[in-house]
Amino acid sequence: MNKTVNQKAWFLVLPVLVLVAFSAVIPLMTVVNYSVQDTFGNNVFFPAGLEWFRDTLQSDRMWASLGRQIMFSAIILAIEVPLGIFVALNMPKKGAWVSVCLVLMSLPLLIPWNVVGTIWQIFGRVDIGLFGYLMAQLGIDYNYTQDALDAWFTLVIMDVWHWTSLVALLAYAGLQSIPDAYYQAAKIDQASRWKVFRYIELPKMQGVLLIAILLRFMDSFMIYTEPFVVTGGGPGSATNFLSIDLVKVALGQMDLGPAAAYSIMYFLVVLLISWVFYTVMTNIDKRGGA
Numbered sequence: 675m676n677k678t679v680n681q682k683a684w685f686l687v688l689p690v691l692v693l694v695a696f697s698a699v700i701p702l703m704t705v706v707n708y709s710v711q712d713t714f715g716n717n718v719f720f721p722a723g724l725e726w727f728r729d730t731l732q733s734d735r736m737w738a739s740l741g742r743q744i745m746f747s748a749i750i751l752a753i754e755v756p757l758g759i760f761v762a763l764n765m766p767k768k769g770a771w772v773s774v775c776l777v778l779m780s781l782p783l784l785i786p787w788n789v790v791g792t793i794w795q796i797f798g799r800v801d802i803g804l805f806g807y808l809m810a811q812l813g814i815d816y817n818y819t820q821d822a823l824d825a826w827f828t829l830v831i832m833d834v835w836h837w838t839s840l841v842a843l844l845a846y847a848g849l850q851s852i853p854d855a856y857y858q859a860a861k862i863d864q865a866s867r868w869k870v871f872r873y874i875e876l877p878k879m880q881g882v883l884l885i886a887i888l889l890r891f892m893d894s895f896m897i898y899t900e901p902f903v904v905t906g907g908g909p910g911s912a913t914n915f916l917s918i919d920l921v922k923v924a925l926g927q928m929d930l931g932p933a934a935a936y937s938i939m940y941f942l943v944v945l946l947i948s949w950v951f952y953t954v955m956t957n958i959d960k961r962g963g964a
Contacts, residue, residue: 726931736916747895750833762848791901791903828904847882885955892944
């Protein structure tokens with residue numbers, strides 16, 4: 675029996691494909707074009723081969739920025755994932771407080787990135803900021819504009835405040851999908867709270883936790899607006915992450931060729947790590963369905 679396939683559905687997808695082509699593919703091709711060319715101005719270009727990629731790979735400045743970026747993402751994941759799980763485990767499962775908690779947890783996610791940076795820029799100031807004033811009252815010499823450790827501490831606390839609720843909401847969704855029969859069986863077996871978490875809740879949250887880790891890694895690895903507003907990459911180059919350094923090369927120095935090569939390599943790193951996460955999640959789903 676021949677099965678008829680209706681291809682008319684592609685016409686519904688076509689506008690999306692056109693939009694993606696104009697908003698993503700065409701700009702990407704422009705960046706690729708700049709990455710293999712050089713110019714002396716007047717819109718006159720000549721081939722440069724892989725020179726910009728070679729220079730970028732040999733740049734100590736790029737590797738230093740990459741190290742800071744990886745360290746920031748690692749710290750963020752190490753704090754936000756366990757904290758988000760802890761919050762999700764302690765959120766109410768039933769009743770009116772569920773809606774209240776969900777709304778409160780969603781509020782930080784609704785604040786635009788530049789507003790978050792502005793809030794913490796003022797909040798952490800030693801002259802008018804509440805956080806800076808609190809640190810001074812505790813006898814702590816805190817100044818994120820002059821001390822590298824204080825700048826890192828401020829950015830980490832800011833990101834934890836802004837994005838932990840995303841991990842908590844995803845973990846909470848995973849917990850809500852667990853049937854009550856699992857908890858009833860654990861109660862009959864007199865399983866401890868740790869064993870319930872280890873053998874029931876954590877396995878059921880694996881899928882959503884991997885999604886949370888992927889989203890938080892991608893966002894923290896490409897973070898720009900918040901640290902740029904708060905520290906501008908300083909003091910010195912202490913918080914000069916890859917994204918900030920890339921903008922400085924492209925707009926500050928107007929080195930379009932090196933910046934294009936820089937951005938392509940940046941894109942490939944994010945794409946590679948996202949592919950790894952996708953492969954892991956797919957394998958987990960296959961094992962779960964087996």
